[in-house]
Amino acid sequence: MLDNLTQRLSGVIKNLRGQARLTESNIQDALREVRMALLEADVALPVVKEFAAQVKEAALGHEVIGNLNPGQAFIGVVHRELTRLMGEHNDALNLTTTPPAVILMAGLQGAGKTTTCGKLAKLLHDQHKKKILLVSCDIYRPAAIEQLRTLATQLGIDFFASDISQKPQDIALAALDFARKHHHDVLIVDTAGRLAIDEAMMAEIQQLHATLKPIETLFVVDAMTGQDAVNTARAFGEALPLTGIVLTKMDGDSRGGAALSVRHVTGRPIKFIGVSEKPNGLEAFHPERMASRILGMGDVLSLLEEAQRGVDHGEAEKLAKKMQAGKGFDLNDFKMQFVQMRKMGGMSALMDKLPAQLSQAAADSKVDDKSINRLEGIINSMTPQERSHPELIKAQRKKRIADGAGVKVMHVNQLLNQFEQTQKMMKMFSKGGGMAKMMRSMAGKLPGMR
Known part of the structure; x- marks a missing residue:
């Protein structure tokens, strides 16, 4: 996510190291690089200009205090300004209304609206325990209704049936009535998109808005x-009283500068x-977390939240007992770590939230x-006895x-070696002073650890 921007900004920070303080001269050089990095990331020019001016004003003459070098001081300034630019805090959905909300x-079509x-x-449903009803008012795109129906079935979410012979307003009213009668907390309405903004589309969605009076x-x-993302957001913002923006495909492109522009240009918060x-x-x-990711500082809070939601606490407790006992950690437990990681979005999602140094270490070790x-496939090819007693595998x-x-x-052989290393680490952890020993054993294997 925004990899190129992260790399460019890391270069700026390195160039500032060794300076006694932030001066107009070295700030000017750093800001030139920052401007170029932002423009390459597709951040809108007016946004880049204002951002650079704010950073300059905040950083100029900023004394280097304590253990902070100029590079670290500049990171602090850029982090604060990036956070401010993207909205400062998370704007949660407002669902405080008589159900259904x-x-x-x-x-537009192709933006990922239905998914x-x-x-x-x-x-x-999962995080807020809401009873949800999904409905599609897209009567133009082939198979749009069927796509949402399939998604709802896969996810175990209620779906209100509609077909292309109906009018969007009639579908919406019928779904709203159904949601009320069946005590749904939230009704999510998918609307028709077009390949470009046109008057007919805007008129239709304005009518839907007037019919449904959505809270979001x-x-x-x-x-x-x-x-184009910024221009399109501006056009929709002028036609509809938008309450928020969802930026899709943030994983699909290393630029993604719309995240830095769209809040500033539209005045609407990015919610997801x-x-x-x-x-x-x-x-x-979360603007402050996104700013941390962009600056290569990782996003540990989001990672912890993912772990809290994704980890099987029963399995985690079993593993903790084995670690305390210092024995019993086998290939079944080793495999379970992969399963838990998949629940958290996989290795790519994990690496995206790690600080740059740790993420690079994982990339260098070709862990993906x-x-x-x-x-996991190798472990699945073993017999239950072999998984419980790896020493049998000759x-x-x-x-x-x-x-x-x-x-x-x-x-x-590689898997068995990795398992043995992990097993040793677990045994070390179980003994007195285990954490300190484990950290010492890892020294030199990861950047910045001595």
């Missing part, structure tokens, strides 16, 4: 469209970002979703396991 989804309806329904009107926009194609690939947008799937067994998993024997 209606959420109207608007946007976002499904992701938002899952998020509200969210504009869904593809972050990969760059400057789409970070993967998976059903759980929708995250609440593909390699983790291969490791030459002949390795050959059979490799053939069963469709890999080479060297891959089986």
Whole structure:
């Protein structure tokens, strides 16, 4: 996510190291690089100009105090200004109304509106325990209604049936009546998109808005469209009383500067970002956390929240007991770590939230979703006895396991070596002073650790 911008800004920080203080001269050089980085990331020019002016004013003459070097001081200033630019805090959905709370989804065709309806329904159901009803008023795009129906079925969300012979307003009113009678907390309404903004589309969605009187009107926009995303958001904002924006496909492009522009240009908060194609690939947008990601500082808070939601607490408790006992950690437990990681969005989602140094260390070690799937496949090729007693796995067994998993024997050896290292770490952790010993054993293996 915004990888190029992160790399460029890291270069700016390095150039400031060794300076005694932030001066007009070195700030000017740094800001030139920042401006170029932002423009390359597709941030709108007026936004870049204002941002640079704010950073300059905040940083000029900023004394380097304590252990902060000029690079670190500049990071602090840029972080604060990036956060301010993107909205300072998360604007949560407002669902405080007599049920059902209606959420109207608007946007162009291809922005990911229908899949976002499904992701938002899952998020509200799983995290907020809401009873959700999904409905499609898109009578123009082939199979649009069927796409939402399929999504609803996969996610276990209620769906209100409609067809292309009906008028959008009639569908909306019928769905609203159904939601009231069946005690749904939230009604999410998918609307028709077009390939470009046109008067007919705007008139139709304005009528839908007047009919439903939604408490939330969210504009869904593809972050990969760059400057067009901002222009389209502005046009929808003029036609509808938008309450927020959802930026999709933030994982699909290293530029994604719309995240920095759209709040400033439209005056509407970014409420969610789409970070993967998976059903759980929708995250609440936190400006301060996004600023941290952009500056290579990671997003540990979001990572902890994902862990809290995704981890099987029963399995975690079992593992904790084994660690305390210092024995019993086997290949079944090793495999469970991969399963838990997948629940948290996979390795790519994890790396996106890690600080840049740790993320790079994982990348350098070639740990990715593909390699983790291969490791899991190898363990699945073992017998229950072999998983519980890895010491039984010798030459002949390795050959059979490799053939069963469709890999080479060297891959089986690599897995067993990784397992042994993890097992040693677990034993070290179980003993007195284990954490300190474990950290010392890792020194030099990860950047910045001594």
